[in-house]
Amino acid sequence: MTAKRIQRVISGSILCAVFAAGVFAGSVTHYSYALQFRETPNAAPSILHPMGTDSLGRDLLARLAYGTRVSLLLAPAAALLATLIAGFFGGVAGLAGGWSEKVILSAADLSMALPLLFVLIALRALLPLDISPVVSVIATFLTLGVLGWPASLRVVWAATRSLRNADFLLLARAGGCAPKRILLRHAMPNLRPVLFAQFWISVPLFILAEATLSMLGLGVMEPLPSWGNLLKGLEDFSAVRANPWLLSPLLLLVLVVICFQLILPAQEELR
Amino acid sequence: MRPRFTTALAFLAFLLSTLPLCAQSGSELRLCLHGEPKTFDPVLVDDEASENIRYLTGGVLVRLNRQTQALEPGLANSWQVSKDGRRITFHLRKGLNFSDGTPFTSEDVAYTMHRLMDPQTHSPTGDAFRSGEGTVDVQTPATDLAVISFPAPVAGLERLFDQVAILSARSPKKEMAVLGPYYVSEYKSGEHILLRRNPNYWKRDAEGHLLPYIESVRLDIQRNREIELMRFRRGELHLINRLDADQFDGLHRENPAVTRNAGTGLDAEEFWFNQSPAAPLPEFKKEWFRTTEFRRAVSLAINREDLCRIVFYGYAAPAYGPVSPSNHFWFNAALPAPKHDPQGALRLLTQAGFRYENQVLKDRAGNPVEFTVVTNSGNAAREKMAAMIQQDLSQIGVKMRVVTLDFPSLIERMTRTFDYEACLLGLVNTDLDPNSQMTVWLSSGENHQWNPNQKTPATSWEAEIDKLMQQQASALSDRQRKTKFDQVQQIVAEQQPFLYLVNKDVLTAVSPAVVGGAPAVLNPQAFWNVETLRLKPVPEMGALR
Numbered sequence: 001m002t003a004k005r006i007q008r009v010i011s012g013s014i015l016c017a018v019f020a021a022g023v024f025a026g027s028v029t030h031y032s033y034a035l036q037f038r039e040t041p042n043a044a045p046s047i048l049h050p051m052g053t054d055s056l057g058r059d060l061l062a063r064l065a066y067g068t069r070v071s072l073l074l075a076p077a078a079a080l081l082a083t084l085i086a087g088f089f090g091g092v093a094g095l096a097g098g099w100s101e102k103v104i105l106s107a108a109d110l111s112m113a114l115p116l117l118f119v120l121i122a123l124r125a126l127l128p129l130d131i132s133p134v135v136s137v138i139a140t141f142l143t144l145g146v147l148g149w150p151a152s153l154r155v156v157w158a159a160t161r162s163l164r165n166a167d168f169l170l171l172a173r174a175g176g177c178a179p180k181r182i183l184l185r186h187a188m189p190n191l192r193p194v195l196f197a198q199f200w201i202s203v204p205l206f207i208l209a210e211a212t213l214s215m216l217g218l219g220v221m222e223p224l225p226s227w228g229n230l231l232k233g234l235e236d237f238s239a240v241r242a243n244p245w246l247l248s249p250l251l252l253l254v255l256v257v258i259c260f261q262l263i264l265p266a267q268e269e270l271r
Numbered sequence: 272m273r274p275r276f277t278t279a280l281a282f283l284a285f286l287l288s289t290l291p292l293c294a295q296s297g298s299e300l301r302l303c304l305h306g307e308p309k310t311f312d313p314v315l316v317d318d319e320a321s322e323n324i325r326y327l328t329g330g331v332l333v334r335l336n337r338q339t340q341a342l343e344p345g346l347a348n349s350w351q352v353s354k355d356g357r358r359i360t361f362h363l364r365k366g367l368n369f370s371d372g373t374p375f376t377s378e379d380v381a382y383t384m385h386r387l388m389d390p391q392t393h394s395p396t397g398d399a400f401r402s403g404e405g406t407v408d409v410q411t412p413a414t415d416l417a418v419i420s421f422p423a424p425v426a427g428l429e430r431l432f433d434q435v436a437i438l439s440a441r442s443p444k445k446e447m448a449v450l451g452p453y454y455v456s457e458y459k460s461g462e463h464i465l466l467r468r469n470p471n472y473w474k475r476d477a478e479g480h481l482l483p484y485i486e487s488v489r490l491d492i493q494r495n496r497e498i499e500l501m502r503f504r505r506g507e508l509h510l511i512n513r514l515d516a517d518q519f520d521g522l523h524r525e526n527p528a529v530t531r532n533a534g535t536g537l538d539a540e541e542f543w544f545n546q547s548p549a550a551p552l553p554e555f556k557k558e559w560f561r562t563t564e565f566r567r568a569v570s571l572a573i574n575r576e577d578l579c580r581i582v583f584y585g586y587a588a589p590a591y592g593p594v595s596p597s598n599h600f601w602f603n604a605a606l607p608a609p610k611h612d613p614q615g616a617l618r619l620l621t622q623a624g625f626r627y628e629n630q631v632l633k634d635r636a637g638n639p640v641e642f643t644v645v646t647n648s649g650n651a652a653r654e655k656m657a658a659m660i661q662q663d664l665s666q667i668g669v670k671m672r673v674v675t676l677d678f679p680s681l682i683e684r685m686t687r688t689f690d691y692e693a694c695l696l697g698l699v700n701t702d703l704d705p706n707s708q709m710t711v712w713l714s715s716g717e718n719h720q721w722n723p724n725q726k727t728p729a730t731s732w733e734a735e736i737d738k739l740m741q742q743q744a745s746a747l748s749d750r751q752r753k754t755k756f757d758q759v760q761q762i763v764a765e766q767q768p769f770l771y772l773v774n775k776d777v778l779t780a781v782s783p784a785v786v787g788g789a790p791a792v793l794n795p796q797a798f799w800n801v802e803t804l805r806l807k808p809v810p811e812m813g814a815l816r
Binding site for chain 2: 034035036038041055056057121130131132133136221222232235239242
């Protein structure tokens with residue numbers, strides 16, 4: 001087993017363990033993520049609260065476990081959405097060329113030029129107020145997914161363009177293949193490594209984007225936890241200095257982002 | 272070789288030992304402003320940074336002592352308000368000069384009042400003096416006598432002059448010629464403002480020494496409060512005018528000697544339900560929000576003690592009502608203390624026709640009681656308060672959602688679309704006098720947040736508040752005004768249009784190098800007595816040594 005493979009196995013195992021802890025959060029802890037133990041805010045780790053409590057006395061392990069569920073289930077979903085949009089439009093632009101290529105690339109450039117944060121703030125302000133936290137979290141990640149495709153599209157387009165004049169596509173065209181079949185049956189399998197890489201790159205990006213939104217108070221609504229709003233607790237420097245266990249969400253985020261990077265296929269493996 | 276090396280080392284050691292002394296030499300007080308002052312013209316002041324500059328540089332006829340909350344003579348030795356409350360006569364000190372040497376006379380008072388009341392000036396300070404149609408007349412029968420007449424009675428007239436820095440009518444330096452303890456010597460936009468001692472300042476201490484003691488004040492412009500705190504810790508600043516509770520708590524644990532809690536402040540955190548008929552809300556929700564018992568029950572269900580203890584680390588007090596207990600004169604001491612009583616809340620709700628079934632509160636029609644509270648994003652304390660209120664209300668079966676919005680979106684909903692159900696915000700109160708809250712309490716006021724800009728009062732109690740506020744504004748004695756405003760506070764406590772949650776403490780930091788620091792609840796909290804502050808020649812100014 002090569003060192004690279006060992007790295008990937010370890011990273012994959014850690015990610016699986018973290019995913020499992022999120023999915024089965026109810027088994028990890030019997031506390032509700034919202035319950036406030038007001039007599040013990042910022043409590044140190046103990047038998048009752050293995051990771052201590054936050055500034056409102058909520059069990060940090062419960063919040064971390066349920067926050068993992070939110071962030072690690074929805075970030076890949078948003079990444080999948082963004083990658084699918086990028087794959088479809090990038091593929092069409094790269095294969096078709098001409099005016100459709102110009103229109104799609106212009107749209108991507110325009111989207112990239114928009115200040116994403118302000119667009120998200122404006123979209124969040126347009127949402128109705130009486131939505132539940134679960135709907136708000138889905139809306140947040142959906143918005144991230146819908147707005148997060150342009151960078152991936154550029155990569156997919158470049159990869160597709162290099163395929164445009166490949167011999168196997170020429171043969172397929174000469175054999176009378178319909179454009180849809182050329183895209184789905186001939187081009188896509190060759191683009192799979194690129195799409196796969198884009199997906200894995202996007203997951204930590206969306207986790208961090210949600211964290212940024214939550215730091216600004218625009219992400220997941222209280223009391224539902226996410227890694228983003230758990231990181232917001234770190235704003236209180238004096239509390240963090242006195243209670244270093246509050247850093248656990250940050251450490252978990254760093255670990256997960258590193259793991260995602262380590263299981264990504266290298267550039268040469270994509271060829 | 273060796274003796275030379277030893278001498279060099281000794282010289283180096285001497286140089287190093289002088290560094291901390293150099294850092295605080297020259298009797299310069301250093302602190303931060305949290306924003307760029309918009310103006311140095313005292314009549315145009317509308318922001319905190321400019322107000323602080325005005326306080327440090329402006330000479331006023333009457334000064335409000337920030338600690339005793341009593342009025343003290345300033346440029347005027349004495350003053351009299353006429354019985355009808357329309358005229359005030361100032362007897363001015365003689366022989367005073369502006370910082371540039373221009374003499375101070377009653378003409379300067381007249382010039383200042385004309386500028387202040389000129390509609391073209393758009394002076395926010397002048398707005399407080401506008402009592403009715405007509406012009407303000409200033410007579411100057413002698414160089415030390417100024418008589419100012421207003422078209423209608425102005426309540427608390429003399430107190431308003433605490434904000435009026437006198438301008439020179441003749442100085443070529445215009446507003447840069449001042450009568451206060453300091454004058455602006457240097458201003459670098461975005462960096463700092465350097466104030467130097469006004470050589471012509473009129474005040475002396477008990478021994479007859481010139482005031483102020485400190486030669487210069489350097490105000491660094493620093494918006495980031497964490498950096499301000501870091502600089503204080505490093506010994507680069509002498510004072511922090513206002514600290515957040517978490518910062519104060521951390522600093523207090525490191526070095527209690529540098530933290531000063533001036534006590535409960537005037538600012539309040541409050542919560543209200545949208546009662547505007549124009550709100551695009553379901554009728555049954557509007558009905559809940561208009562029901563006094565509903566509002567009172569929500570108020571009873573909120574544990575204010577916990578909010579103070581957890582969110583503000585104990586540096587806050589449960590709020591009684593619109594006036595903080597630290598406002599000695601205007602606070603109505605007869606108001607009941609705020610209570611946390613979920614069972615009492617449920618009793619009130621039952622009286623009003625609500626039902627508590629399976630841990631869910633329902634109205635008469637069976638609608639579960641759920642609402643969304645909005646607050647501004649980025650305010651950690653408010654978000655924590657909302658999360659705690661959420662749990663408190665769940666005890667009486669009320670489901671509260673919390674949405675944080677950027678400030679412009681929040682203001683848009685509060686003032687234009689009215690598309691919100693409840694709101695959690697803070698009330699910044701810089702003035703002791705209830706007249707400054709007129710637009711909050713009059714039903715026609717734009718800051719009457721629960722139902723603003725009413726053509727006629729929507730409820731009988733709002734009509735009563737309108738009447739009492741107008742009566743207190745036109746009453747001639749403070750005692751009469753207080754009686755009326757006490758009644759307003761009583762009605763507000765009964766009707767709970769605003770659910771007052773907490774009054775935050777005024778938290779400051781004062782370096783051990785500062786002698787005479789005595790923070791007060793009124794702005795400028797940490798340096799209101801700047802003219803009597805001294806700097807001790809201690810080698811380290813830093814807070815942590």
